[in-house]
Amino acid sequence: MTGLFITFEGGDGAGKSTQAELLGAWLEGRGHEVVRTREPGGTRLGAQLRELLLHGGEEIGAVDPRAEALLYAADRAQHVAKVVRPALERNAVVVQDRYIDSSLAYQGAGRVLELDDVRRISDWAVEGLWPDLTVLLDLDPGTAAARRRSRGGTADRLEAEAAEFHTAVRDGFLALAHADPERYLVLDAARPVDELHTAILARVAPSIRL
Template sequence: MAGLFITLEGGDGAGKTTQSEMLAGWLEERGHEVVRTREPGGTTLGVELRKLLLHGGSVDPRAEALLYAADRAQHVATIVRPALERDAVVVQDRYIDSSLAYQGAGRVLNVEDVRRISAWATEELQPELTVLLDIAPEAAAARRVARGGTADRLESEATEFHQSVRDGFRALAKADPHRFLVLDATLPPEELHLQIVGRVSALLSR
């Protein structure tokens, strides 16, 4: 496939939405078709699964992992792969690494089991760049409070859960440094944006 697949990862409140918006705008200014999307919720099916996963009642950890994988399979088949095949740049909020961090490290499921489920669901599609916006759980929680609104089911988890998720993301980045760009999410948004587009520029010029 000729397109470029970029994902943004990190805990809730890390600033993924802000950076994906800025990156999409930068790419569009340079003439690229950009498909900006997210998981869960990037498809009609995903919208319904998002409601269940983030705003529904209690979900068993294994069921949770399978529902995320179902969303991901539909999303890749109907949105991501078609975009890449027509040479678009996909800028996506969350992907497989979120499942490995949240359901693996956070829910204490076997990470390799979660990885296998998602690999099968996506036919092993991997992003060429994953931007990890790293932030301490306490700082992320303060941001969520400042922006208002009702916390979803994952955001409402204890600090210990969010610390496990952060540790999970960091471990993933350490194991795959070629794919990951790890940034301090407390830096000014403009500074983060410059670091991201520096890496993306190198990929586009290959």
């Protein structure tokens, strides 16, 4: 594969979608094919799994953490097979909201499953495909919660978790970044949008043909 695979990670409300859209537009403006996608929900099967995982209510009841991890892995397997890998094989740039690191942070650190188990399931699901770059937008959970409230709407299953859960998820992301500094770019998501975009471009530009 000769394309470029970039993922955005962080807690809900950190600004991942905004920065992913800005990066995608910048890349397209320089003639690159960009595939903007997300997990869960990047395929038709994934859209159904997303609805269950994030918005399933009394009709599905409480979801066991292991079942949750397996459903995310199933979404990821379909997504990589049908969207991500074909895009990379035709030399496109994939810019994606969330990937394996989200499972490690949310189901591993947040749900307190064994990280090695979560990593092994996801790595098998994607046949060893990892991003070239992961941008972690790090934000204090309290600030992130205030951002989510300001945009209105009903919180999904993960957004509605207690503050302790979101703190554990943040700590999980930071631990992953510390363990893999070459793949990660960690940015303070409280910085202005344009400053974050500039910092991301500084990391991405050397990796592509301008």
